[in-house]
Amino acid sequence: MFLGHFATAYAAKRLAPRISLGTLFAAAQLPDLVWPWLVVAGVERVTIAPGDTAFTPLRFDHYPLSHSLLTVAVGGLAFGAVHFWRKRRRLDALVLGALAVGHWVLDFVSHRPDMPLWPGGPRLGLGLWNSVPATIAVELAMFAVGLWLFHSATRARDRLGRWGSASLAALLLLIYAGNVTSPPPPSSQAVGWVGAIGGVLLVALAAWVDRRREPA
Numbered sequence: 375m376f377l378g379h380f381a382t383a384y385a386a387k388r389l390a391p392r393i394s395l396g397t398l399f400a401a402a403q404l405p406d407l408v409w410p411w412l413v414v415a416g417v418e419r420v421t422i423a424p425g426d427t428a429f430t431p432l433r434f435d436h437y438p439l440s441h442s443l444l445t446v447a448v449g450g451l452a453f454g455a456v457h458f459w460r461k462r463r464r465l466d467a468l469v470l471g472a473l474a475v476g477h478w479v480l481d482f483v484s485h486r487p488d489m490p491l492w493p494g495g496p497r498l499g500l501g502l503w504n505s506v507p508a509t510i511a512v513e514l515a516m517f518a519v520g521l522w523l524f525h526s527a528t529r530a531r532d533r534l535g536r537w538g539s540a541s542l543a544a545l546l547l548l549i550y551a552g553n554v555t556s557p558p559p560p561s562s563q564a565v566g567w568v569g570a571i572g573g574v575l576l577v578a579l580a581a582w583v584d585r586r587r588e589p590a
């Protein structure tokens with residue numbers, strides 16, 4: 375899942391308006407921020423296998439650290455704990471931990487049974503990705519609701535705040551459209567590098583957008 379993860383981050387702004395959108399993006403994307411670096415390092419494995427599911431040409435062979443429920447929960451706990459240690463806001467820490475675990479749940483819904491419960495444990499997945507129309511419908515609906523919640527919870531400080539957040543949302547939609555329509559990537563290393571750099575850039579952009587907006 376792609377847009378669905380960002381949708382939960384946007385929506386969480388309504389619940390925890392003092393957390394930067396960049397931090398919310400990072401929590402909701404935590405497994406996907408770690409995964410590409412592990413792929414590049416050869417620790418986790420993905421294969422370009424068009425048709426593995428209808429939606430993605432990627433076959434996730436081995437990702438016990440970035441995408442098992444246990445390690446994601448530990449990562450979410452650590453992320454929330456670091457935030458609490460710095461800001462002393464319990465609800466915000468809980469929201470960040472829940473976003474990370476929510477990532478696993480959404481991937482569990484999307485992927486075929488390749489999501490481990492713990493490293494080496496049983497692998498689960500409901501396979502939404504077996505249907506392209508259903509995947510797109512679910513993700514677009516989630517994204518629309520998330521964006522609406524974000525924009526009802528915040529207001530722009532200036533024109534940059536208005537256009538910046540619209541541009542970020544448009545960029546996410548463009549990336550999604552690119553994923554859906556472009557040919558399979560050339561290699562797993564390419565997937566890793568694009569994911570690694572893209573993930574960091576999106577978090578940075580969201581943090582910048584957040585500074586141009588304030589709680590409504």
Ligand SMILES: [Zn+2]
Nearest residue numbers: 405406477481
């Ligand atoms: Zn993921």
